[in-house]
Structure formats: structure tokens, C-alpha cells
Amino acid sequence: MAVYEVFLALAMATVVSAIDSDWYDAHATCYGDMGGGETMQGACGYGDLFKQGYGLKTAALSTALFNDGLTCGACFEIYCHNDPQWCIPNAGSIKITATNFCPPNYTPNKPDAWCNPPQKHFDLSVKMFTKLAEYRAGIIPVRYRRISCSKHGGIKFEINGNPYFTLVLIYNVGGAGDVNAVKIKGSNTQWIAMSRNWGQNWQTGTVLTGQSLSFQVTVSDGKKVKLNNVAPAGWQFRHTYNGRNNI
Template identity: 80%
Template sequence: MAVHEVFLVLAMAMVVSAIDTNWYDAHATFYGDMSGGETMQGACGYGDLFKQGYGLQTAALSTALFNDGLTCGACFEIYCTNTPQWCIPKAGSITITATNFCPPNYTPNKPDAWCNPPRKHFDLSMPMFTKIAYYKAGIVPIRYRRVLCYKRGGVKFEIKGNPYFTLVTIYNVGGAGDVNAVKIKGSKTQWIDMTRNWGQNWQTGTVLTGQNLSFQITLSDGKTLEFDNAAPDGWQFGQTYDGIKNF
């Protein structure tokens, strides 16, 4: 097998591993109320989910799915199954984006520690839960699968930090949705590998002030997209810049 063929096979394997059309069993609960106010912030670092375009179509994932934050931004299709008394008839499925972490509860003899490893669990906003199941159910068995994310507008880069430490939150990503690697380049530098701070916050200690900034992001399916001059040389900390392109 030729070298380029090996690379092709590996790339195809990465795609399969990131976007899996198979259905898997899990459970779902909900948190908050119908207003969805509790969906703000979270372990992915996205902040105001309404302002950032995620809205209520979100979920917190258990340890088995969260992947230490690397699954942030991934999209899942979910439907309620095998409980006619709790599943809403002909409700169909919902699609959500992973935006938070459902922490485990290791309290002894805790029967409802649904987010403990190795359980696969989705903690949905109440409005999303009640699209597929009755409120009184509390918890229901579901089936889920990974799907492509479809987002309006471009990929967003929110820049925070100080002149000696640049932290970039990346959100509104289409395609596989979950960013697994990031590079940044100033107009006076080469490409620099960023390291993940937490969730989808990526950092570098290279001084980049006064330079326009370009980004390369690589998703879990191996696709890489480049955003040249996404932030102008007069960019400011605390501002968000639009990468325009999306998958």
C-alpha cells in the first residue's frame, strides 16, 4: 500500500470515529426550568449560550462522553425509547450541542448518580427534555448518535488574556463541531501550536499584540480549516472576531 493510501485510510478512520452513524443506548435527565437560564456558563467555557447561538439546544455530558472537554461543541441526535408511559408519542428526535459537563456523584449508596462512569448520560435543558419525554418522567432511556453540526454564521474567536498570555475561546463550529487542535499565527510569526487550557479555551504565551491573527483549527474528524487574518492588527482583549467560513 502506498504512503498516500495509508494516509487516506487513516483519515477515513478518523472521520468514522468522529461522526458515527450507529445508535447507542444512554439515559437523559434535565436541569433548570423552561426559561433555560441555567444553561449559561459551563465546563466548555462558552459563556452566554443564547448570545453565542447555542440557545437551549444543549446538554451536559457525563464523564464517559465528555472526554475531558474535547467533546465540547459536538452535536448529537437523541430520541426517547422503550418507555411508552414516559416518551411523548411520535415526538421524533432532537439535536443538541455538547456545552457542559455533568459531574459524577460518588456519595455512597447514591442510586441516581447517573453521570458516574461508565454511564453514558445527557443532562438536557428542560425545554429540550420535554420535547421527547414528559416532565414527570425525570429520567428516560434514550438512543443517541453523533451527527454533523450545522451553525449559522462563521466560526467565532473570543480573545482574552493579557499581552503575555492569549486565551482564545472557539465556538459556533460546524461539521464535527469539536475542536481537537489549534494553531495561531501573527503577522510577524510562524504557526504556533496552542495548548488547551480547559473546555474549548486555547492558550499561548507568545506575545501577539499589534499583529493580525490567523487560526488553524482541526476537528475530531481530522478536517482542518484555516482562517487568515481573522483578527486585525488592532484587535483587543475581550472582543470576538468572526472567522466567516464554516464547515
């Protein structure tokens, strides 16, 4: 990788990986329908956003913001900016969680490739978009900033995989929201660093069946929380366990 590319990657990560009171320029569109169709099962791995508490207060991020999935779970405040034709007067702002990826489109001469690098873009649910602007606007200029995520209850851990491969989806994370490091501990093991599989799915090949499980979760601003005995010794795959505490 060239020195310039390394610098650009680091600069991009800095922009999207910390709570920031400054406002930045971007654009927004919407996808799906008013009920949230097509917004579920996104690239962050959260699955049913209603079941997991995110609802329709969500967005898919362009490449420049998605950060290869590391921004999943981050929260943003957004308002429609400088478009008197389409911005709803006195609409104020919306607050959303990043749950999906808006892929780039490199088709030649395509005028609406808004998610292509280096553009910062939010593809909102229809319900969120229409709080800011008329639906027929299609695309609007917005301003955004990273904010602290306010989540109810503890961090959730959905355990999947098999006896030889444990895959854990982590969601409902407060504070910075975007998990950057995870450790897991069985009642018969030391702390084990997990690797990120995709989105907010974290994995280990250590056999952990029959052991109670504890987790340590670190978010992008460096804050961490240790959650002991999240899952009992009899935990099962495809079940979700509540960490009881949050960032």
C-alpha cells in the first residue's frame, strides 16, 4: 500500500471512530419502504432490527464512513441542510445507528453513485428520511456528527457457530457504539482475544461448550467493560444472552 493510501485510511478512520461535536457535510437518500422492508439483515450482521431494538432509526453508510464494518453500531445525528426546496422547515435532527453498508457503484457515467468513495453518504430508512425532507426529493444535503449511543439495558451477545467455532454477534452497545475489540473467557480458560469475522460478529476457534462465558468489550474511543458470567455453563447456540451492563 502506498504511503498516501495509508495516510488516507488513517484519516478516514479518525473521522468515523470517535464521538465528535463538530458537524460535517454529507448527503442522504433512503431505501426500503415505510415499514422497514429491505433494511433488515444488513452488512453489520444485526439481523432483525426491530427484535434487537434498533427499529427504523438506522442507516447504511457509504465506504468512506463504513470503515470496512468497524463503524457498525456507531450513532450519528443528522439534519437536512441548505435545501429550501426539500428540507422540511423546523424539522430538527434525527439520531440513527449504523447498521448496514451502502455499496459503491462504479458503472461508468452513473450520476447517482452517491456511495462511491470518497463521498460521505447515509442511506436512511424511509421513515427517518421523511422526518427531514419530502420523500420525492430523492437525495438531500445533510450535516452530521458522531454522538454517544443511548441504549436501554445491557450489551447483548448472540452466540452462533458449532462446538469447534464460536461466532458471537454483539449489539445494543452504548457509548461510542462501535466495537473494536472483544475478549472472551470460559470458566476453564484464560482471556482469549476474538477476531472480527464480519460486521459485529466476532469469532474464536477455542472450544468453549460446557463453560460459563464472560466478555470484555472495547469500543472505538478506548472505553471498555468487563461482563462476567454472561452465559451460563449450559448456554446454547442460536441463543442471546444479556450482559446486564453497558458502556
